[in-house]
Amino acid sequence: MLKNGDAIEVKKIETLRSGIALNSSYPKDKLLADSQMITNACRLCENWYKKDLIYVIGSLKNNTLKKLWFIYGDCYAANKEIYEKIKDKISDGINELPGVEFSETNELGRVNKLDPLGITYLRIRGMWGMENPIKVFDYIPQINLKSEFSVNVIMLKEKYLSFPQKDINNIEQLIGLNFSIQDIKIKSPNNPAKLLDAKLLSYSRLV
Template identity: 55%
Template structure:
């Protein structure tokens, strides 16, 4: 089974960051967003060097249980492992648009935002969630931040309380017809003819990990930067084989350090983590 340590190892060894040329040449991407998502899938599946489409798809089938839908999280689910959200930015520090899905520490089987196909793609209840945030130019991936939701976002109740309060407040408006919805609210038949409906949607944003964790990493002038933050408890639970492969890397610009980060639920407390970087 693959994991984030295997993905980092594969990225270090691949060293091709011209992802638009790489994936458009293989007829697998029409945009930088598609190219970035394919790059992440290949990193986790160890299929960077796979030129045979059938072989690559077979590996995807072995490693992943879900490969996403356009409007519902997540983008990728590792079979028996973590879930992955891929976000692309063309500005290094720009906030991430999460739209109607608030930030998450993890992905839950009970979430109303996931599809039934995702819910049933394997037997699962909760998956740790990795945010993979790629900063790209028109041709290359310039940086990739990989952070776990548990080190990045507050607990679900923090966001759900806001969402529920807004939804309940909307329902106090008199003399309107409300409909069930996964959004903040929906009001039907607003006008006397009953022909106008109002959809009320949340548009969540979260600060870029580059800004959130600027006390851990200062950007360099290198062509590519990989920055990965893994809670220490999570890191320690990965297979010894994966940890040994990663800790045996001697590539110039690669490092693994023990660090502490602010707890997303209480910044007065610190969390132990591994900070893994590649700057080349």
């Protein structure tokens, strides 16, 4: 987390188009202080309740960074109710199995005493993942994927305009041959039929 700023989740993938492994944590549009998936040190580091979350995804080829994405969570993930509803349905179904003993857990479930000695247990974990941004945003023609190296930043227009005007001016002064800022429309993660006003900041290098 950035002090008094946004939260960042960094992911590295070894191929340009492979999925993003999130492991036991479902995708997030925002980072919430009451989340069970963060540490107390993170929760208590400052006075906060909700932070914007940036997914930073680097794609490597032969240990060389080829694509770098900065995507705000509210452009990439649905709200938490979508994922928690599915998680709770699976967990409830597991806990309704007859004839087995369960323990309280933050995972999908834990089944105890699975053998005659009662010494074996089974932890049931969710392994969440998301599609690669290349696939998620393949309907946006302004994204250049042909360059040898590229950086793409996607955020809602509202977020872009929330930055201090001085910072916006400094960023826009960089617009040139290799760097651009464009208005785009993206599908709402909560309703793909709805288009959201967003900004695409792109840098590309041919070699």
